[in-house]
Amino acid sequence: xxxxxxxxxxxxxATLVLAACGEAPEEDDTSAGGDSAESSExxxxxxxxxxxxxACMVSDSGGFDDQSFNQxxxxxxxxxxxxxxxxxxxxxxxxxxDYATNVSNLVSQGCNITIGVGFLLExxxxxxxxxxxxxxxxxxxxxxxxxxFNPVELENAKPILFNTAEASYLAGYxxxxxxxxxxxxTFGGLQIPSVAVFMDGFSDGVDKFNEDNGxxxxxxxxxxxxxxxxxxxxxxxxxQGQTLTEQFISQGADIIMPVAGPVxxxxxxxxSEADGVHIIWVDSDGYLTASEYSDLMLxxxxxxxxxxxxxxxxxxxxxxxxxxxxxxxxxxxxxGLAEYHDMxxxxxxxxxxxxxxxxxxxxxxxxxLEEMVVSGDITVESPNSPQQ
Numbered sequence: 001x002x003x004x005x006x007x008x009x010x011x012x013x014a015t016l017v018l019a020a021c022g023e024a025p026e027e028d029d030t031s032a033g034g035d036s037a038e039s040s041e042x043x044x045x046x047x048x049x050x051x052x053x054x055a056c057m058v059s060d061s062g063g064f065d066d067q068s069f070n071q072x073x074x075x076x077x078x079x080x081x082x083x084x085x086x087x088x089x090x091x092x093x094x095x096x097x098d099y100a101t102n103v104s105n106l107v108s109q110g111c112n113i114t115i116g117v118g119f120l121l122e123x124x125x126x127x128x129x130x131x132x133x134x135x136x137x138x139x140x141x142x143x144x145x146x147x148x149f150n151p152v153e154l155e156n157a158k159p160i161l162f163n164t165a166e167a168s169y170l171a172g173y174x175x176x177x178x179x180x181x182x183x184x185x186t187f188g189g190l191q192i193p194s195v196a197v198f199m200d201g202f203s204d205g206v207d208k209f210n211e212d213n214g215x216x217x218x219x220x221x222x223x224x225x226x227x228x229x230x231x232x233x234x235x236x237x238x239x240q241g242q243t244l245t246e247q248f249i250s251q252g253a254d255i256i257m258p259v260a261g262p263v264x265x266x267x268x269x270x271x272s273e274a275d276g277v278h279i280i281w282v283d284s285d286g287y288l289t290a291s292e293y294s295d296l297m298l299x300x301x302x303x304x305x306x307x308x309x310x311x312x313x314x315x316x317x318x319x320x321x322x323x324x325x326x327x328x329x330x331x332x333x334x335x336g337l338a339e340y341h342d343m344x345x346x347x348x349x350x351x352x353x354x355x356x357x358x359x360x361x362x363x364x365x366x367x368x369l370e371e372m373v374v375s376g377d378i379t380v381e382s383p384n385s386p387q388q
Contacts, residue, residue: 053086055313056111058102060118062235063092067289068261068282069305073117073140076309083310084317099124107132113316115160115309116140119194129157136321138312140305141194143325143386155323158312162194162303162328164282165201165382166373167335168257170366171280171301172205174337175255176217177352177362178298180276185220185248187230187241187267189260193384195231198259198282198301200224200382208369213353220248227383232263241266249274255298257282268293278343285338298347300338304328327386331374337366 057077059070074090081088089111091102099116103124106114113136116125122142129137129144137157144152144159175184186202188195199222206219221244222229232240241263245256249270256271257280258264264281268290271277281290281300290297308326315321328334340347340363347363354365355372372378 051085051087053084053317054089054109054111055080055086055316056089056106056109056114057091057309058099058106058114058116058121058124059090059092060099060116060120060235061093061095062118062261063094064090066235066262067286068264068284069140069303070117070261071289072284072303072305073115073309076306077115077313079306080310080313080317084314086313086317096120100127103128107135112136113138113313113321115312118142119192120190125157126152126154129154132156136316138309140309153323158321158323159325159386160305160308160312161325161386162305162335163197163380163385164194164301164303164328164335165197165204165385166330166380167301167337168198168201169205169208169373169380170337170370171257171299172202172207172219173209173369174205174299174347174362174366175202175257175280176206176209176215177213177350177365178278178343178347179217179255181252181254182216183218183220183252184255184257185230185245185251185253186257186259187221187232187244187248188258189232189235189263191227191229191231195259196227197382197384198257199229200384201380202257204380204382208355209352212355212357212365218252220251220253224382232260232266235261235263238263238266238269242270245270249277254278255280257301265290265293268296271296281338287338287341295342297341298343299340302336302338304334304336308334325386330370337370 062070064070064074077088093102099121107128115138117140119142125137125139126144133156140160146152186199203222203224206217210217245267248256254276255278258267259282268279271279278298279296280298283303286300287294287297348361350362352362352365354360355368
């Protein structure tokens with residue numbers, strides 16, 4: 001299958017090559033994984049009766065309660081359903097063997113648009129889109145390609161992508177400025193482009209802080225140049241995330257960014273047992289979604305998946321659906337850093353040499369860095385970024 005081949009090649013080259021960037025923006029028990037689909041109906045959408053419109057979503061194996069990207073996707077679908085008065089249907093996958101069956105079952109239910117959450121659903125969504133040209137599809141975190149990894153444009157399928165390297169660049173700079181041990185770390189769930197892109201940006205952000213401040217903060221868990229690093233092997237095994245984090249802590253890391261969905265909870269559990277260790281969450285604001293560990297959260301690298309899903313569904317309901325890829329960036333607010341919450345005073349009170357060579361607070365330096373990325377003065381490059 002294409003996806004298996006891509007997983008083998010993902011560490012060497014990105015597979016996301018896009019032509020354009022979009023603007024910011026009666027069910028059965030059919031889950032092959034054993035969970036029944038959830039649905040609810042609303043009233044009428046603005047501009048007409050949308051009660052017969054069915055918008056559907058398939059999670060990857062992390063499930064919709066992953067406190068990360070699956071949950072964000074579901075929140076976007078639910079928001080669209082409430083606003084437009086359409087019927088949402090959400091099916092959880094228990095394993096990757098469920099993806100094709102779950103997507104096929106939703107198509108057979110008459111879903112007007114079916115959205116797959118995550119790179120791992122590419123094969124299932126692409127096959128369904130090719131077989132059902134009169135039905136709309138969308139895929140979060142991956143574009144479409146053939147067996148030779150060449151880009152494929154499908155008239156009825158929209159990629160929803162995020163250049164998280166830009167926001168992770170800010171997070172790496174922040175981590176390097178806040179570390180007391182001089183060592184920070186990151187690890188991923190699987191080595192796929194939508195994971196490695198975070199790690200690339202984080203690495204470059206650490207390097208940028210070192211360059212600006214004459215420091216030598218060490219990064220564990222990822223070698224950007226070699227595209228090699230630490231991975232838990234999936235998005236479910238929290239104990240593996242805990243083990244990896246314990247290893248990083250034993251090597252002196254005091255700020256760790258897991259890019260692994262629910263596996264990040266294992267990282268947070270390990271951090272909670274150590275003194276002075278903090279976590280940078282990804283996808284959602286971990287201070288809110290993983291609130292049991294809110295005191296450990298330095299910040300989060302946000303992917304605004306929910307708003308992108310809501311916009312895509314709205315366009316489909318209103319007859320404005322296009323296959324033009326949406327790419328979230330710092331400029332269009334599709335990615336960004338969460339608030340510092342309990343750590344705000346510490347970040348604002350840490351003095352550093354900023355990107356312009358002047359002394360300023362770390363908070364000010366991160367803001368300046370963001371402005372420089374948005375303006376184009378700094379370009380954050382990653383072989384795993386969606387090409388715009």
